Amino acid sequence: MGYFEAAGHRLTYIAVVIGILYVLCLTWIFMRKSWKRALQIGYTKEQLWAVVKASVSSTLIPAIAVVTGFFALAPLLGIPHSWWRLSIVGNTVYEIMAANMVFHASGVTDLSSATAKEFVLAMYVIAVGIMAGMASSPFIAESLHKRTFEIKNRDQRWGMISGGVYLSSVLIVFILPIFFDLSVETLTFLTSVALTLLLKSAVRRYKLTRFQEFSAAVCLLLAMAFSVLWTRLLA
Amino acid sequence: MRNHSINNPDPDKEGARHIAAMHRFGRLSVAGAMFVMLGIPTVLGVYFHALPAFSEILQSSLPMIIVFGPNAFSNVISYTPILGSSIYLTLITGEVTNLKLPVVNNALSMMRVEAGTENADVISAIAVSVATFVTIFLITVCVIMMIPLEPVLSLPVVKIVSANILPALFGSLLVDALSSAPTEGVHIAGHLKGLILPTILVLLIIVFDPALSGFLRLDKLLGMEGQGVIMSAYQGFVVIAMIPITYFFTKWLYKKGQIQVYLPGEKIPDKKEKSR
Structure with a gap:
């Protein structure tokens, strides 16, 4: 059986649909448990719906990249496998690299001559290569989470600082390399900072509390739109 | 409502029970997801009579594990204090830095809740769940409408915009992280x-x-x-x-x-x- 025959086979679609249904069920249970607990600790349904609306609006823009990735992946992995991969852990760059690694190791230069075995091998390699985080989480996540609570409980003042330390460390590592080159990335980042500051002060000054839940998505969208302008200017 | 201004860092007995139950469910979910991720190629390999040898899988996987493993592992250490028990769902569904983290951050800052509290745990889980539903829904719509949408998404302007999502996100995140008022x-x-x-x-x-x-x-x-x-x-x-x-x-x-x-x-x- 050929590579694309296997990639577009009815059984591949069925297996992928089962996998996606599993993820959707998990998500539903996570949401239901947390929703119930949120109501118990005193949040109102209106507040929780505001969280839902804000999360939908701030997901839509980054999800465009995921959707775009689908079109990059589909010619390589076929429709059902791309659908599955982008619904679970991974990203387009990783998936393309992993698939190429398989084809390189198998000596495949033209996918039309590849077999079902290469397709199955690509499925395995893409899954195994990114599992380190998932595989380690059952052993370390709960103790890490408990420790966060303990720190806050021991010293309330230090707890106020420690929560932000983790995110700041991550941001330093990701942001600093952007400044080593005056590029579209640098200008887009600075635009995003300026827009966020501007919108935050507008929300505070004009008491635009209803706008607050959409402000992150608006900043993101505007900063991305500016990236087109910076690309044209730098070109 | 309890603890909205300070975000009680010490969950009561019921809160501790809820968090322990979420972790238990999270661990099971991750084990199940790994089973499904490896189960799909196994079923297809058996059906197509195309099962690769274990050595072949290992040979091709090893470079990927070396390059991407540390990053995947660091996600657990870096993001558990922020995401709490929703780390499991985040690891299963991916897109941590460019999607889940900003969505959670936005929800927490909108509700004026600080990471590492029980309130943050429930709000993060709702935000991650919504983000997962929206992403899967969009990809599914995309699969259904693949051909008519393809020309739009291959426009050069869309390519520029999607290549610059991360810096656009980091700007907003940095402003929040540097704020001198993390909570009300x-x-x-x-x-x-x-x-x-x-x-x-x-x-x-x-x-x-x-x-x-x-x-x-x-x-x-x-x-x-x-x-x-x-x-x-x-x-x-x-x-x-x-x-x-x-x-x-x-x-x-x-x-x-x-x-x-x-x-x-x-x-x-x-x-x-x-x-x-």
């Missing part, structure tokens, strides 16, 4: 001092990258000639190293009184008072 009524003075040491260290790593300075030509080995190898391939390791450095340096400054926290209702001294 709380003020932190001098909190930026804690970022000095990690910033210097990361700058040194970039400037003295052994690949770029010619000390070790790892860039050639990894097919990334001319690029900084440490920050490109081993960003995950750098994140793991920076977290304890930032943590202990900030704590040291806090103990020395260089960073001060004012809780709701406490008077924040103005600059003149401080200098006296």
Whole structure:
């Protein structure tokens, strides 16, 4: 059986649909448990719906990249496998690299001559290569989470600082390399900072509390739109 | 509502039970997801009579594990304190840095809830669940409408926009992370001092990258000639190293009184008072 025959086979679609249904069920249970607990600790349904609306609006823009990735992946992995991969852990760059690694190791230069075995091998390699985080989480996540609570409980003042330390460390590592080159990335980042500051002060000054839940998505969208302008200017 | 201004860091018995149950369910979910991820190719391999040998899987997977493993592992360490028990769902569904983290951050800052509290745990789980539903829905719509949408998404302007999502996101995240008021009524003075040491260290790593300075030509080995190898391939390791450095340096400054926290209702001294 050929590579694309296997990639577009009815059984591949069925297996992928089962996998996606599993993820959707998990998500539903996570949401239901947390929703119930949120109501118990005193949040109102209106507040929780505001969280839902804000999360939908701030997901839509980054999800465009995921959707775009689908079109990059589909010619390589076929429709059902791309659908599955982008619904679970991974990203387009990783998936393309992993698939190429398989084809390189198998000596495949033209996918039309590849077999079902290469397709199955690509499925395995893409899954195994990114599992380190998932595989380690059952052993370390709960103790890490408990420790966060303990720190806050021991010293309330230090707890106020420690929560932000983790995110700041991550941001330093990701942001600093952007400044080593005056590029579209640098200008887009600075635009995003300026827009966020501007919108935050507008929300505070004009008491635009209803706008607050959409402000992150608006900043993101505007900063991305500016990236087109910076690309044209730098070109 | 309980603990909205301060976000009670000590969950009561019922809260502790809820969090333990979420972790238990999370662990089972991850085990199930790994089973499904490996089960799909196994079923297809058996049906198509195309099962590869274990050595073939290992040979092709090893480079991917070496390059992407540290980053995947660092996600657990870096993001569990922020995401809480929703880390499991986030790891299963992916897109951590560019999607789930900003969505959670937005939800927490909108609700004025601080990470590492029980309130943050439930809000994060709702935000991650919604983000997952929306992403899967969009991809499914995309699968159904693949052909008519393809020309729009291959437009050069869309390619530019999607290539710049991360810097656009990081700008907003940085403004929130540098805020001196992480939650309502709380003020932190001098909190930026804690970022000095990690910033210097990361700058040194970039400037003295052994690949770029010619000390070790790892860039050639990894097919990334001319690029900084440490920050490109081993960003995950750098994140793991920076977290304890930032943590202990900030704590040291806090103990020395260089960073001060004012809780709701406490008077924040103005600059003149401080200098006296």
